[in-house]
Amino acid sequence: xxxxxxxxxxxxxxxxxxxxFDAIKEDQRLVVVDFGTGSSAILEALQTHRVRLxxxxxxxxxxxxxxxxxxxxxxxxxxNYFKGFQLESADWVxxxxxxxxxxxxxxxxxxxxLLPHLKPQARIHALIEYSSSTxxxxxxxxxxxxxxxxxxxxxxxSSTTIASPxxxxxxxxxxxxxxxxxxxxxxxNGMQEYIFSRA
Amino acid sequence: MFNKSxxxxxxxxxxxxxxxxxxxxxPQGVAMVGASIHMDGRLSGEEDLxxxxxxxxxxxxxxxxxxxxxxxxxxxDIYGKNVVLEGKVEGNVYGAESVVVRRSAHITGRLVAxxxxxxxxxxxxxxxxxxxxxxxxxxxxxxxxxxPKAAPAPKPAEAAETVAPLLKQPNKS
Numbered sequence: 001x002x003x004x005x006x007x008x009x010x011x012x013x014x015x016x017x018x019x020x021f022d023a024i025k026e027d028q029r030l031v032v033v034d035f036g037t038g039s040s041a042i043l044e045a046l047q048t049h050r051v052r053l054x055x056x057x058x059x060x061x062x063x064x065x066x067x068x069x070x071x072x073x074x075x076x077x078x079x080n081y082f083k084g085f086q087l088e089s090a091d092w093v094x095x096x097x098x099x100x101x102x103x104x105x106x107x108x109x110x111x112x113x114l115l116p117h118l119k120p121q122a123r124i125h126a127l128i129e130y131s132s133s134t135x136x137x138x139x140x141x142x143x144x145x146x147x148x149x150x151x152x153x154x155x156x157x158s159s160t161t162i163a164s165p166x167x168x169x170x171x172x173x174x175x176x177x178x179x180x181x182x183x184x185x186x187x188x189n190g191m192q193e194y195i196f197s198r199a
Numbered sequence: 200m201f202n203k204s205x206x207x208x209x210x211x212x213x214x215x216x217x218x219x220x221x222x223x224x225x226p227q228g229v230a231m232v233g234a235s236i237h238m239d240g241r242l243s244g245e246e247d248l249x250x251x252x253x254x255x256x257x258x259x260x261x262x263x264x265x266x267x268x269x270x271x272x273x274x275x276d277i278y279g280k281n282v283v284l285e286g287k288v289e290g291n292v293y294g295a296e297s298v299v300v301r302r303s304a305h306i307t308g309r310l311v312a313x314x315x316x317x318x319x320x321x322x323x324x325x326x327x328x329x330x331x332x333x334x335x336x337x338x339x340x341x342x343x344x345x346x347p348k349a350a351p352a353p354k355p356a357e358a359a360e361t362v363a364p365l366l367k368q369p370n371k372s
Contacts, residue, residue, distance in 0.1 A: 029333075038322065038323045040316070040317040040318060050333075052326065057324035
């Protein structure tokens with residue numbers, strides 16, 4: 001069921017993301033895959049480092065993938081999309097909100113495509129709706145900022161809401177084959193912040 | 200083909216200066232490919248360039264600033280010291296020092312430079328490589344380029360673009 005709500009900009013401190021930034025080494029070449037739409041803010045945050053950033057804007061592809069009839073077609077579409085980016089092995093993957101909008105098969109296919117592009121020590125940073133029974137009808141856009149040195153994500157979300165899947169950590173691990181939860185925190189806005197790594 | 204390299208032995212400095220004085224110019228005095236011009240081939244030279252027309256091929260102005268204006272449409276790889284993108288680019292963009300992307304730009308391709316800035320509030324999809332030691336930059340410009348300080352603060356943001364709506368509801372766990 002879709003409910004109309006006032007447009008919302010929600011913001012929250014994200015301690016686990018802050019720890020990722022704190023751990024960047026001085027002369028490290030950092031390869032970041034952003035499943036969301038890249039923003040000026042993330043570029044600014046990374047600008048003092050040697051960085052490759054691939055912004056994949058996956059949310060904009062979802063409508064096309066979800067209407068495909070068979071799992072094979074969806075897997076092929078996802079694989080072709082990944083190929084188009086010619087990804088380097090990633091240190092970080094930013095996955096803010098996207099997993100809320102994927103069903104179990106698509107989440108498994110995403111993990112399958114992602115794993116070959118991960119360095120052994122790669123970290124996947126994810127935000128998931130957890131406490132709230134509703135979420136924006138379409139994936140939010142996120143803006144990163146640092147307030148008093150602490151990482152902060154603001155979400156620009158659509159004006160309608162739908163039921164939230166409220167995936168639990170255990171359920172997510174079950175769907176994201178090949179990945180494990182390294183750390184997770186319930187944030188003050190009711191979202192769950194995750195760091196996943198290779199299982 | 201539009202080649203303004205001016206490096207041939209028989210060409211005098213006077214000739215070069217004379218040629219420059221005849222080249223089309225923007226109101227700011229920068230060499231310009233006008234809105235009605237369509238160029239096909241390798242475009243090179245040693246002065247700053249503003250593209251408001253259509254260019255297909257390659258643009259190589261490795262010591263200068265290349266600006267693709269809001270009316271410009273470039274279907275080419277671009278090599279410049281500094282590159283400013285306001286129009287449409289289908290190709291990879293290499294900046295020895297910087298690449299600046301304005302909100303009006305539509306880019307299909309990679310952006311490679313020690314510093315890449317996106318106008319405040321802007322969004323993008325694609326690949327940005329900000330590594331002064333990357334092989335792409337070494338091949339294009341020789342030795343590693345020094346990363347300049349962050350680009351000046353871009354203009355205030357306009358309304359954000361919208362994300363395409365989803366056609367299917369997520370599964371419940």
